[in-house]
Amino acid sequence: MTDFAADPSHPRYGSLLLRHKLELAAEKGMLAGSALIAHGRGEAFDYLIGEQTSTFASEAIDAALHALVHAQQPIICVNGNVAGLAGEEILRLATLLGCPVEINIFYRTEQRMEAIYHHLDSIRTKSQFEVNILGREPNSRIPNLEGPRAMCEKDGILNSDVILVPLEDGDRCEALRAMGKTVIVIDLNPLSRSSQKASITIVDELTRCISEMCHRLKHQSFNHTHQVWDNTANLDGSLDLIRHGMKH
């Protein structure tokens, strides 16, 4: 499996392309065993959402951009799935925000860390993005979180005030919130623990969402005025949308 031969006119082209990217990431050793299963769960929710950025997701993107642009020390935190699916979009967003990217994975092994780093580094070189990629030399820990997934960098995750963590796990999301950070997650399941625990949850597919964030940042086409964000109300809107999508 190296070439991707699907016709762009295929009705499932976008979905097939993402699967292909994940298969390549798996070949590079970037993914844990559960990564493809997690992707499948996301596919099911995206299918129910209608495979487009909803008005609720769009509002959440605005709120997320507002928080990131006004942050003292923003950061984007990635795992193997995120790097494999949206490595280029993530580095572009980090360039636009002028912030670092930190690799932080649930099932940490040095081999997987290196595979993810080299994947991102090759995109950075190719596209000439000037972004710091952290995570390989952790010198700190996220408090109240056990195991290797707590490892992080002091000048990265630890001291950040606003953190964008696509596809986060619920425990870590909670631990980051407990540190007083604004945590923005991108998660297709509005009922997941991460979605419920985040400061701002964008219920949208990762690559679509990050591309849209880059577009709005580049064109400065997002709401710059601060509004109180009601994450629960926004999640309820996404849930209603899914319920509606389940009608024949």
Added chain:
Amino acid sequence: MTDFAADPSHPRYGSLLLRHKLELAAEKGMLAGSALIAHGRGEAFDYLIGEQTSTFASEAIDAALHALVHAQQPIICVNGNVAGLAGEEILRLATLLGCPVEINIFYRTEQRMEAIYHHLDSIRTKSQFEVNILGREPNSRIPNLEGPRAMCEKDGILNSDVILVPLEDGDRCEALRAMGKTVIVIDLNPLSRSSQKASITIVDELTRCISEMCHRLKHQSFNHTHQVWDNTANLDGSLDLIRHGMKH
């Protein structure tokens, strides 16, 4: 990855055990690249259904058992996911029904066929099931279906009248229906093409469903009287259940 160490008291034990079984199946070369993603999609729907056999699924199981027990030539058709997740349950059900099992896979390769056959054969030997396992020497084709997935055995799928095909693909389901067969599918997504095209759709998780079918057959505890089956009404019931499950 060989041992499965999760504690049975873990709230996600059942789900983790199925993942482990799939990982073993992948190691044995039984699965296509998309198998884990498909499993993840199922996980999402099972989560929304509440991870239990619903009353709608229970009614569909009754209708399915009635059709299988009264068939002239019933058959159970399996792919790599089905064999990996529920090989033992499938062979037990085939023993109780006195019918053969036919391996029939979407992305057919001889290597994968052999891996699935040997997996099932080892369970058959270990548990002393007297079941014919077909599919390795196809001598016929399902009409109106292109490619290797149409290959089947004359005394198996081709001449069967009632066919249980868990996790079927939509095209093949349609082609089998066009042959005049009663097609029973087990699919967690009530909106999938297979679910919509089948004669009887059981919206339930595979291992839970097959275990329940075996239990009812063994104890003869299912409805023996023939009733007209309204698959659309039953699917609508499952859809309502999912919509209801999405409320906070």
